[in-house]
Amino acid sequence: MYQALRKVLFQMNPETAHDRTVQALKWMQSSPWLRQSIAKKMVIKDARLASKLWGLSFPNPIGLAAGFDKDADVFPALAALGFGFIEVGTLTPRPQSGNPQPRLFRLPGDEAVINRMGFNNHGIASARQAFEQLDRPAIPIGINLGKNKDTPNEKAAEDYILGLTELYPFGDYFVINVSSPNTKGLRDLQHAEALESLLTRILHQRDQSAQNHQQKKPLLLKIAPDLEPDAVQKIVSTAIAAGIDGIIATNTTLSREGLTSKQRHETGGLSGKPVRERSTQIIRHIYSITRGQIPLIGVGGVFTGRDVIDKLKAGANLVQVYTGMIYRGPAIVRKINQELLEWMEKEKISHFQEWIGQDLK
Numbered sequence: 127m128y129q130a131l132r133k134v135l136f137q138m139n140p141e142t143a144h145d146r147t148v149q150a151l152k153w154m155q156s157s158p159w160l161r162q163s164i165a166k167k168m169v170i171k172d173a174r175l176a177s178k179l180w181g182l183s184f185p186n187p188i189g190l191a192a193g194f195d196k197d198a199d200v201f202p203a204l205a206a207l208g209f210g211f212i213e214v215g216t217l218t219p220r221p222q223s224g225n226p227q228p229r230l231f232r233l234p235g236d237e238a239v240i241n242r243m244g245f246n247n248h249g250i251a252s253a254r255q256a257f258e259q260l261d262r263p264a265i266p267i268g269i270n271l272g273k274n275k276d277t278p279n280e281k282a283a284e285d286y287i288l289g290l291t292e293l294y295p296f297g298d299y300f301v302i303n304v305s306s307p308n309t310k311g312l313r314d315l316q317h318a319e320a321l322e323s324l325l326t327r328i329l330h331q332r333d334q335s336a337q338n339h340q341q342k343k344p345l346l347l348k349i350a351p352d353l354e355p356d357a358v359q360k361i362v363s364t365a366i367a368a369g370i371d372g373i374i375a376t377n378t379t380l381s382r383e384g385l386t387s388k389q390r391h392e393t394g395g396l397s398g399k400p401v402r403e404r405s406t407q408i409i410r411h412i413y414s415i416t417r418g419q420i421p422l423i424g425v426g427g428v429f430t431g432r433d434v435i436d437k438l439k440a441g442a443n444l445v446q447v448y449t450g451m452i453y454r455g456p457a458i459v460r461k462i463n464q465e466l467l468e469w470m471e472k473e474k475i476s477h478f479q480e481w482i483g484q485d486l487k
Contacts, residue, residue, distance in 0.1 A: 128454070128455030128456065128457065129455075131455070132453075132455065135147075136232065136234065139228070140230040140231065140232050140239070141227065141228070141229070141230045144194075144230070148195075148199065148200055151200040151203035151204065152199065152200055152203070154203045154206070155200060155202045155203035155206070155260070155261075158261075161202065161203065161206045162206075164206045164207070165205075165206040165208070167460075168206060168207050168208040168456075168457065168459065168460050169185075169206070169208045169460075170186065170208060170460055170463040170464065170467075171185065172186075172463070172467060173477075174467065174470060174476065174477050174478060175187065175210075175463055175466065175467070175478055177443070177444075177478075177479060179372075179421050179443060179444070180299060180343075180344040180371060180372070180421070182211075182266045182298055182299070182344075183266075184210045184211055184265070184266060184444060185210050185265060186208070186209075186210035186459070186463050187210055187434070187438070187443070187444045187445055187466075187478055188208075188209060188210050188434065188444075188445060188446075188447060188459050188462050188463060189209055189210055189211040189212060189213060189268075189423070189444055189445070189446040189447075190204055190209050190211075190212045190213060190446060190447065190448065190451075191213055191425045191446035191447065191448040192213040192214065192215045192216055192268075192270035192301065192303070192348075193215075193216070193241075193243075193448055194448055194451075195212065195214045195215075196214070196215060196216070196217075196246065196247045197214075197217075197247055197248045197252060197253060197256065198214040198215070198217070198253040198256045198257060198260075198269075199256055199260075201214055201260070201263065201267055202260050202261045202262075202263050205263030205264075205265050206263075207456050207457075207459055207460075208459040208460050208463065209265065209459050210265060210266075210444070210459075211265050211266040211267070211268065211298075211444070212263075212265065212266075212267055212268070213267075213268035213269070213270050213301065213446065214253070214267065214268070214269055214270065215247065215253075215269055215270030215271065215272070215301075215303075216245050216247065216270045216271065216272040216303050216306065217247050217249070217250050217253050217269065217270065217271055217272065217289055217293070218245050218247060218249060218250070218271075218272050218273060218274045218275075218285065218289070219249060219250055219273075219274060219285050219288045219289055219292075220249050220274050221247065221248045221249035221252065222244075222245060222246060222247065222249075222274055222275055223246055224243050224244035224245060224246025224247075225242050225243060225244035225246075225308060229241060229242045229243050229244070229394065230242075230243065231389040231392045231394075232389070232452075233385065233387035233389050233390060233398070234387065235386050235387040236384075236385050236386060236387050236390070236398065236399060236400055237398050237399040237429070237449075237453050238385070238387070238396055238397060238398030238399055238400050238401075238449065239396070239397050239398055239449050239452065240389060240390075240392045240393075240394045240395065240396050240397075241308070241378070241394050241395055241397070242307075242308045242392075242393055242394030242395070243308060243394075244275065244308045244309060245272045245274075245275065245306065245308070245309055250288070250289050250292045250293055251292075253269075253293060253296075254292060254293060254296065257293070257295075257296035266298040266299065267296070267297060267298050268297060268298060268299045268300065268301055268346075269289075269293050269296065269297035269299075269300050269301070270300075270301040270303050270348070271285075271286050271289040271290060271293075271300060271301065271302060271303060272285070272286075272289075272303045272306065272309065272312075273285035273286060273309070273312070275309055275310070279311055279312075279314055279315055279320065282315060282324060283323070283324050283327040283328060286302055286324070286328050287327065287328055287331045290328060290331055290332060290335065290345075291331060291335060294335040294339060294343065295339060297343060298343065299343060299344040299345070299346060299371075299372075300332070300343060300344070300345050300346070301345075301346045301347070301348050301374060302324070302325070302328060302345065302346070302347050302348065303348050303377070304316050304321070304324070304347070304348070304349075305348050305349050305350035305376070305377035306377060306378070306395065307350070307352075307377070307378060307379075307380050307394065307395045308394055308395060313350055316349060316350065316353070316357075316361055318360040318361065318364045321361060321364050321365065321368075322364050322367075322368060325347070325364070325365060325368035325369075325370060326368050328345065329345060329368055329369050329370070332345050344371035344372060345370060345371050346370065346371060346372040346373060346374055346423070347361075347365050347370050347372075347373050347374070348373075348374040348375075348376075348377055349361055349373060349374070349375055349376060349377065349408070350376060350377050350379070351375070351376035351377065351378075351379045351381075351401060351404045351405050351408055351426065352379055352380050352381065353408070355411055358408060358411050358412060358415075359411075359415060362412055362415050362416065363415070366416070366419065366420060370420065371420060371421075372420050372421040372422065372423065373412060373416075373420065373422050373423070374422075374423040374425060374446075375405060375408045375409050375412055375422060375423070375424060375425070375426075375442075376401070376404070376405040376408050376409075376425065376426050377395065378394075378395025378396055378397045378401065379395065379396045379397075379400075379401045379404060380395065380396070381396065381400075381401075381404070382396065383400070384400060385400060397426070397427075397448065397449040398427055398449035398450070398453075399427045399429065399449075400427065401426040401427045402426055402427025402428070402429075402433060403427070404426065405424065405425065405426025405427060405437075406424070406426070406436050406437055406440045407440075409422055409424045409437055409440040409441050409442050410440035410441060410485055410486070412441065413440060413441020413442075413483055413485075413486060414441075414486055416441075417483075417486075418441070418482075418483060421443040421444070422441055422442045422443055422444075423442060423443065423444045423445070423446060424437035424438075424440065424441075424442030424444070424445045424446070425445065425446035425447070425448070427449070427450070428445055428446070428447045428450050428462075429447075429450040429453065429454055429458075430461075430462065430465060431461075431462045431463075431464075431465025431466045431468070431469055432465070432469070433445075433450075434462055434465075434466060435466070435469060435481055438478065438481040438482050438484075439481050439482075439483070439484040439485045440483075440485050441482065441483045441485070441486065442482070443479075443482060447459070447462075466478055
């Protein structure tokens with residue numbers, strides 16, 4: 127059924143198709159009956175898929191990556207599609223329109239997407255209002271935080287701190303995004319010295335907020351795939367020393383290696399199948415450094431249960447999808463979870479966590 131719908135969506139401008147999809151999800155979540163009916167078909171409940179991290183309960187290991195629900199508008203509807211967790215944002219303190227259009231491009235021949243959106247969002251005040259008004263689903267909700275485009279890097283910590291402070295009651299975990307390629311100079315914050323200063327200040331505020339709200343919430347760092355092994359080592363060591371609670375690997379890539387689609391020369395971050403192996407390599411490298419010391423969330427090119435298993439075996443504790451949903455449709459989580467259970471039967475394992483870090487064990 128989605129294959130027919132995809133033909134219609136793929137005839138639209140990609141950003142228009144996304145906006146129409148968000149509107150459809152808003153309509154769906156406005157009806158509790160409809161939301162529950164869809165959840166009955168989409169949600170797979172199986173103890174072999176459930177896990178606990180940071181004191182949070184994840185009903186399955188498949189989450190939605192940041193970038194889809196930019197304004198925290200449709201997470202109740204998305205939860206009904208069977209996700210084990212959802213990450214909203216990237217949210218900046220002030221609203222911003224992002225980069226000029228066109229800024230989103232499909233590469234069907236490569237099963238990929240290039241975006242140069244530029245953190246377009248309605249800002250943290252609008253997100254706070256959405257969190258206060260919408261029904262809260264029974265899965266963890268992460269909040270991905272960024273800085274405004276016109277905030278200089280030396281003041282970036284203030285933007286992240288403001289987002290964290292204002293939205294602290296609403297997120298189950300928070301992500302510091304310093305790895306998007308679409309905000310000029312943002313990736314410079316990954317350099318060890320800048321990162322140490324940034325994380326130290328943000329984590330200090332997190333600890334203060336934890337005290338104020340009587341609840342400590344995990345803070346994660348999202349890193350880029352375009353890093354040499356030495357740079358990954360420095361980033362991970364710096365983040366752990368600062369007290370980070372987890373790492374998300376990886377964001378979109380600037381590489382265009384092996385692409386065949388006519389849109390391959392567009393600037394921006396590439397996601398989808400072409401980034402799958404690179405992100406898995408980064409996860410494996412991080413796990414070789416951390417040895418499970420902190421949890422990892424793997425993201426990049428996930429389309430199937432086998433893709434998930436590869437990332438788990440590389441060391442990921444959880445996995446996120448986004449571009450895969452554009453190509454496989456809204457039933458992707460159900461399909462992947464079914465595939466995971468089938469693979470568990472084949473490999474005679476009793477829980478998905480048995481796969482974690484197998485490559486290095």
